[in-house]
Structures are given as structure tokens and as C-alpha cells.
Amino acid sequence: MDLSSITELDFNESGEWPTPIKIVAAVLICLLVWAGGYYFILKDKQAELTKLEQKEVELKQIFEIKQAKAVNLEAYKEQLAEMRVMFSSMLEQLPKKSEVPDLLVDITRTGLINGLEFELFKPEGERPVDFYAELPIQMTVTGTYHQFGEFVSGVAALPRIVTLHDISMGPMSQATGKMTMNITAKTYRYFDDDK
Numbered sequence: 001m002d003l004s005s006i007t008e009l010d011f012n013e014s015g016e017w018p019t020p021i022k023i024v025a026a027v028l029i030c031l032l033v034w035a036g037g038y039y040f041i042l043k044d045k046q047a048e049l050t051k052l053e054q055k056e057v058e059l060k061q062i063f064e065i066k067q068a069k070a071v072n073l074e075a076y077k078e079q080l081a082e083m084r085v086m087f088s089s090m091l092e093q094l095p096k097k098s099e100v101p102d103l104l105v106d107i108t109r110t111g112l113i114n115g116l117e118f119e120l121f122k123p124e125g126e127r128p129v130d131f132y133a134e135l136p137i138q139m140t141v142t143g144t145y146h147q148f149g150e151f152v153s154g155v156a157a158l159p160r161i162v163t164l165h166d167i168s169m170g171p172m173s174q175a176t177g178k179m180t181m182n183i184t185a186k187t188y189r190y191f192d193d194d195k
Contacts, residue, residue, distance in 0.1 A: 090161070100135060103160050103187055107137065110154035116143040119180070126189070137185045142178050155185065162187045 017025070069076070104123060111118060120140035126133040141151070148169070155162050163186050170180035 100187070100189070103158070103162070104137065106158055106160075107139075107155060107162065107185060110158070111139075111141055111151050114143070114150040114154060115147045116141040116151055131190065133189045135187045135189060137187075139183050139185060140180060141183070142176075142180050144178055148179070148181050160187060 104121075108118065108121060118139065118141055120138060122138040124136045124138065126135055141148070143151070152164060155164065164183055165186060166182070166184045168182045170182075172179045
């Protein structure tokens, strides 16, 4: 077969082409069909398949997390019930608006019982924070180190929640043997309770 005869081939008479040329033409047509199919059909589908495979991995992770929660659902329900009981008992420890003056008297009484002298006892206004209000009380007391410890212990034992902040102690006076302590006591009031 002569290569110059390839240029003389007529597409209308392709059935009469020599067998090797028919095979080459068939392979070329197959390659063109495959390349066109890949470019126009499979390429987009392959990108979509990759995205779907990534989404499958994400969904499996979400499923595993939710399954772990579902397995522990009863334990979560029990824990939630316990937390509700604890929350309601803590709410009972917060003073109601009408109980704040009595709480201030209890704090003062605790200091006096432990031998402290109050130089400053200044309740400040309510400060709203989220669902509750802070009620800060600035205090300056004079006494011994052990009296301070007894006072702090007594405040912690009060039936209402009182926290102590910004504690600073001054040096001991050689003449009296006492120290000065500046402290901020805070109690809290739940906003739902306007009594």
C-alpha cells in the first residue's frame, strides 16, 4: 500500500478502502467518540461524583455524631433532669428582692460575730448580667488574719449565695496587731423573681 494513495481516498467509497485503513479509521472514530463523550458527559459527572463523595463523608460524620447522641439519649435526659433540679435549688439560694436587706444584715452580723470592725459597708446598685442581676457590696473591715478567715467561712455558710471578690489586705498595724481588708461581696438575683 502506498501512502500517497491515502490522500486519494473518498469518504463516499469507504467500504472499498483497504483493511488496514478501515481499522485505523475505525480506531480514530472510536477515539473521537470516546474523547467527545468524556469531555461533554463524563468530565462534568466526574466532578459531581467527587463532590457527592465528599458530601457522603460529611454526612457519615454527622450520622456518627447523631448516633452517639441517640445512643446516650437516656443518659442525657437523666442528666438534664438532674441539672434542672440543681438549677432550681440554686435559684432558691438566690435572695429575692425583699430578702436583700436581711442578707445585708446577715453579712454584717457575720463580721461582727467574728470580731471585725466595719470601716466601710457600701451596698451598690444592681447590675444586670444576662438573666440575673449582681448586687455588689463594698466593704473595708479591720481585724486579725484569723478573724478574716472566720468571716469568709461564715459568709460561705450563709443560706444565700454570696461570693467574695477583689480581696486586698493591708499590713498589720504594730500598735493594734490588726490588719485592714478591702473586699467586694456579691450576691445575685434572678430576674424572673421580682418578689
